[in-house]
Amino acid sequence: MLQLSDIFGQDAAIDWIRKALAADHLPHGLIFAGPVGVGKATTAQALGALFLCENPKHNKWCGQCDSCRVMAAGNHPDFHVITKELIRYHDKTGKSKGIDLSIHVVRPELIEPAGRKANMGRGKVFVVEQADLMNPQAQNALLKTLEEPAGRTLIILLTDQPNALLQTIRSRSQVVRFAALDDELVKSELQKRGLNKSQATSAAKYAEGSLGVALKWHNEGVIDAANELVDQLSAIQSGKPATELPAWFKKAADAYAEKQLEHDELASKDQATREGLGLYLRIASQFFRERLGDENDSEELERRCAAIDAIVRAENYLDANVNIPLIFQQLAIALEMGFSPAASNRA
Numbered sequence: 001m002l003q004l005s006d007i008f009g010q011d012a013a014i015d016w017i018r019k020a021l022a023a024d025h026l027p028h029g030l031i032f033a034g035p036v037g038v039g040k041a042t043t044a045q046a047l048g049a050l051f052l053c054e055n056p057k058h059n060k061w062c063g064q065c066d067s068c069r070v071m072a073a074g075n076h077p078d079f080h081v082i083t084k085e086l087i088r089y090h091d092k093t094g095k096s097k098g099i100d101l102s103i104h105v106v107r108p109e110l111i112e113p114a115g116r117k118a119n120m121g122r123g124k125v126f127v128v129e130q131a132d133l134m135n136p137q138a139q140n141a142l143l144k145t146l147e148e149p150a151g152r153t154l155i156i157l158l159t160d161q162p163n164a165l166l167q168t169i170r171s172r173s174q175v176v177r178f179a180a181l182d183d184e185l186v187k188s189e190l191q192k193r194g195l196n197k198s199q200a201t202s203a204a205k206y207a208e209g210s211l212g213v214a215l216k217w218h219n220e221g222v223i224d225a226a227n228e229l230v231d232q233l234s235a236i237q238s239g240k241p242a243t244e245l246p247a248w249f250k251k252a253a254d255a256y257a258e259k260q261l262e263h264d265e266l267a268s269k270d271q272a273t274r275e276g277l278g279l280y281l282r283i284a285s286q287f288f289r290e291r292l293g294d295e296n297d298s299e300e301l302e303r304r305c306a307a308i309d310a311i312v313r314a315e316n317y318l319d320a321n322v323n324i325p326l327i328f329q330q331l332a333i334a335l336e337m338g339f340s341p342a343a344s345n346r347a
């Protein structure tokens with residue numbers, strides 16, 4: 001469990017929180033807005049521990065009191081974390097696809113306990129992960145609690161899409177911005193966690209400023225797969241055929257889906273496969289985007305832009321549930337035609 005002062009790379013957010021605490025002006029409702037995996041949940045936990053500590057000093061929890069002990073053990077009765085895993089737990093119909101944080105989750109997990117007395121006396125903290133998954137009905141139901149919770153209460157909504165929250169929610173909360181982390185910082189943190197330099201460099205690059213994503217992807221074999229993809233794209237860019245690409249995407253996305261099912265056996269295989277495909281499409285797009293800046297040949301620049309467009313099309317088709325093999329065949333053809341000299345001569 002970390003102290004606020006241990007959070008790295010988020011100086012603006014932490015400064016704001018420290019000042020609000022010092023002035024005793026911490027609002028009931030906070031929105032931690034920023035990319036996935038940059039420290040929002042860790043900060044919420046550190047702040048929650050401090051908020052509930054019976055003997056805090058200089059913005060640090062004490063680590064000795066009853067509250068700190070149960071917090072460190074991970075079972076504080078007044079520290080409530082609402083995750084999307086609770087969707088299925090509260091789903092009486094068994095039909096939930098696990099997408100919306102509906103009122104059936106938010107009422108028993110947040111609204112009702114927020115209206116009750118704290119178990120240990122110091123107050124209550126609620127952290128909603130992926131708060132943008134709350135549907136409008138659930139968000140509306142939360143408004144009154146945000147305005148006047150019973151007793152000393154802190155509600156922290158975590159999101160990478162603050163605009164998906166209703167204006168009425170945002171206006172009753174203080175938005176605290178979390179930034180993407182600097183690549184060098186992510187790299188050095190990854191090395192501290194045992195990755196070698198080349199692994200850390202690749203992971204930091206693909207995860208675009210998210211330590212959490214970099215670690216997850218490293219553990220799930222995504223980084224190695226992404227390196228393979230980049231090798232293939234380099235070959236295609238130099239005029240090699242793209243015939244292997246559709247099979248590669250299928251294999252990589254299947255492997256990704258398997259890993260997700262290991263964490264959550266009830267997750268949908270199809271959804272996880274699509275998520276994997278989307279992830280590798282993003283990395284492919286990143287590959288060509290990175291290569292726009294350093295290119296002076298206008299024709300080559302145009303070819304790379306066309307490649308990005310082809311990937312965007314594939315992403316849109318994926319969202320629209322178009323047949324997957326078809327999407328990747330079309331993508332392979334578009335990329336190959338775009339970069340192969342023979343193909344462009346024919347045209």
Ligand SMILES: [Zn+2]
Pocket residue numbers: 052053054055056061062063064065066067068
């Ligand atoms: Zn304490």
